[in-house]
Amino acid sequence: MTDLTIVGGGLAGCEAAWQAAQRGLKVSLFEMRPEVKTGAHTSSYLSELVCSNSLGSNLLDRAPGLLKDELRRLGSLLLQCARETSVPAGGALAVDREMFASIVTERIEGHKNITLIRREIREIPNKATVIASGPLTSPELSKAIQKISGKQHLYFYDAIAPIVEKESIDFSTAFFASRYGRGDQETGDYINCPMTKDEYIAFVEELLTAERIELKPFEKDLETGVKAGSHRFFEGCLPVEILARRGRDTLAFGPMRPVGLSDPHTKRRPYAVLQLRQDNLAGTLFNMVGFQTNLKFPEQRRIFREIPGMERATFVRYGQMHRNTFIYSPALLKPTLQFKSRHDLFFAGQIIGVEGYAGNIATGLLAGWNAARLLNGQHAIALPPTTMLGALCQYITHASAADFQPMKANFGILPPLEGEIKRNRRERAVAYTQRSLSDLEQFLQLLQMSEG
Numbered sequence: 097m098t099d100l101t102i103v104g105g106g107l108a109g110c111e112a113a114w115q116a117a118q119r120g121l122k123v124s125l126f127e128m129r130p131e132v133k134t135g136a137h138t139s140s141y142l143s144e145l146v147c148s149n150s151l152g153s154n155l156l157d158r159a160p161g162l163l164k165d166e167l168r169r170l171g172s173l174l175l176q177c178a179r180e181t182s183v184p185a186g187g188a189l190a191v192d193r194e195m196f197a198s199i200v201t202e203r204i205e206g207h208k209n210i211t212l213i214r215r216e217i218r219e220i221p222n223k224a225t226v227i228a229s230g231p232l233t234s235p236e237l238s239k240a241i242q243k244i245s246g247k248q249h250l251y252f253y254d255a256i257a258p259i260v261e262k263e264s265i266d267f268s269t270a271f272f273a274s275r276y277g278r279g280d281q282e283t284g285d286y287i288n289c290p291m292t293k294d295e296y297i298a299f300v301e302e303l304l305t306a307e308r309i310e311l312k313p314f315e316k317d318l319e320t321g322v323k324a325g326s327h328r329f330f331e332g333c334l335p336v337e338i339l340a341r342r343g344r345d346t347l348a349f350g351p352m353r354p355v356g357l358s359d360p361h362t363k364r365r366p367y368a369v370l371q372l373r374q375d376n377l378a379g380t381l382f383n384m385v386g387f388q389t390n391l392k393f394p395e396q397r398r399i400f401r402e403i404p405g406m407e408r409a410t411f412v413r414y415g416q417m418h419r420n421t422f423i424y425s426p427a428l429l430k431p432t433l434q435f436k437s438r439h440d441l442f443f444a445g446q447i448i449g450v451e452g453y454a455g456n457i458a459t460g461l462l463a464g465w466n467a468a469r470l471l472n473g474q475h476a477i478a479l480p481p482t483t484m485l486g487a488l489c490q491y492i493t494h495a496s497a498a499d500f501q502p503m504k505a506n507f508g509i510l511p512p513l514e515g516e517i518k519r520n521r522r523e524r525a526v527a528y529t530q531r532s533l534s535d536l537e538q539f540l541q542l543l544q545m546s547e548g
């Protein structure tokens with residue numbers, strides 16, 4: 097007998113399934129792949145990472161680092177799997193994507209309380225359910241979600257970055273280094289392709305005139321005023337050619353910034369730099385950091401090969417645009433991740449407007465935990481808004497209606513610090529972190545005491 101149905105075996109769905117199963121629930125986890133494809137996933141593994149292999153910073157004075165520490169304290173399965181399959185990435189937690197997805201699949205399939213069913217769900221089940229079908233929710237399920245949520249169901253586009261083979265990069269120009277020498281490996285974790293000012297300017301010119309793939313115009317959305325044919329992107333995941341349009345130096349101050357790097361060949365700081373991050377444990381594949389793009393594939397090959405060191409680059413995957421689906425959480429969800437008008441229905445992951453792998457895992461954790469609490473006769477909980485997970489849930493359920501945008505872990509969404517003490521940025525980050533972790537600890541202790 098199933099207690100809880102989970103739709104979607106991605107990051108949020110797997111974490112939710114694990115949390116609920118660990119608390120004794122019988123869970124049916126529905127994943128439509130491999131029969132029904134998403135257009136971005138390429139394997140039949142659960143929790144496949146579709147773009148970057150990085151779960152973001154590991155450092156405790158960074159917001160994603162704090163979120164990971166909260167996940168660790170809350171017993172996250174996927175964080176544990178990520179640590180077991182990590183690859184060098186400076187202060188970040190990056191994984192061998194295949195190993196990561198394969199061990200998550202193994203653990204989920206091996207749990208005695210979880211039944212994995214490879215089938216598309218087309219209607220919202222009429223019993224306790226977590227919807228974690230992600231940004232590429234199947235069209236049929238999207239329609240069903242639209243039916244219960246009204247007009248507030250939004251669509252827009254996002255972009256992924258190319259991956260190249262390391263052995264195709266020319267190291268007489270490119271060099272290994274981490275910014276400010278802060279890497280895990282002595283040689284540095286990133287491959288850097290340096291550019292002079294003239295090279296950079298010529299490159300930006302090419303980006304501005306390059307041919308882009310035509311996107312299907314999407315429907316006018318009355319809620320947000322998005323016009324048919326216009327394109328909306330996550331601010332943090334803008335295609336490189338869109339960034340280039342914002343001004344000649346936008347890239348040199350953005351993903352191509354050279355700070356903390358010195359070119360060992362010239363002993364000087366380059367004007368701009370393309371960084372490539374290790375993508376698999378074997379260290380044979382590297383992805384172009386911040387180079388999400390919607391350029392036509394031959395254009396990507398032509399233009400990116402103009403970057404010094406990339407002249408003979410072999411692309412194992414080109415950048416692409418993709419659909420992104422999320423619900424209008426401020427009107428629909430509670431900070432417990434329950435649907436306002438149906439308390440046994442939970443939503444988690446990217447579909448609620450939380451951006452980033454770690455955030456998707458974290459909301460899956462809360463939804464699974466709360467579903468278990470509810471079915472075990474307890475009330476669903478919202479975490480303190482001073483914790484990063486609590487703040488994310490607070491933000492997406494209370495954001496202003498007019499400009500609701502998906503949100504990543506960041507210190508800006510935490511309530512201000514008390515007291516008049518003047519602090520610099522780093523000191524503020526440390527204070528936020530200390531407050532979050534101590535409030536989380538206290539919250540868990542009180543919960544345990546009140547429930548025995």
Ligand SMILES: Cc1cc2nc3c(=O)[nH]c(=O)nc-3n(C[C@H](O)[C@H](O)[C@H](O)COP(=O)(O)OP(=O)(O)OC[C@H]3O[C@@H](n4cnc5c(N)ncnc54)[C@H](O)[C@@H]3O)c2cc1C
Pocket residue numbers: 103104105106107108109126127128129134136137143144145146147148149215216217218228229230231232233234237254255256418419444445446447451452453454456
């Ligand atoms: C192409 C792309 C690139 C991205 N790049 C990044 C990145 O680099 N860094 C980052 O932090 N975030 C990125 N994101 C955003 C987001 O973090 C990831 O999509 C993340 O995997 C979302 O986790 P999730 O659990 O919400 O959804 P997913 O991991 O996508 O899992 C949802 C699962 O539900 C399944 N499913 C869908 N509909 C149904 C149905 N009707 N029935 C049954 N199963 C269904 C899907 O097959 C999928 O396996 C990207 C998103 C996309 C689409």
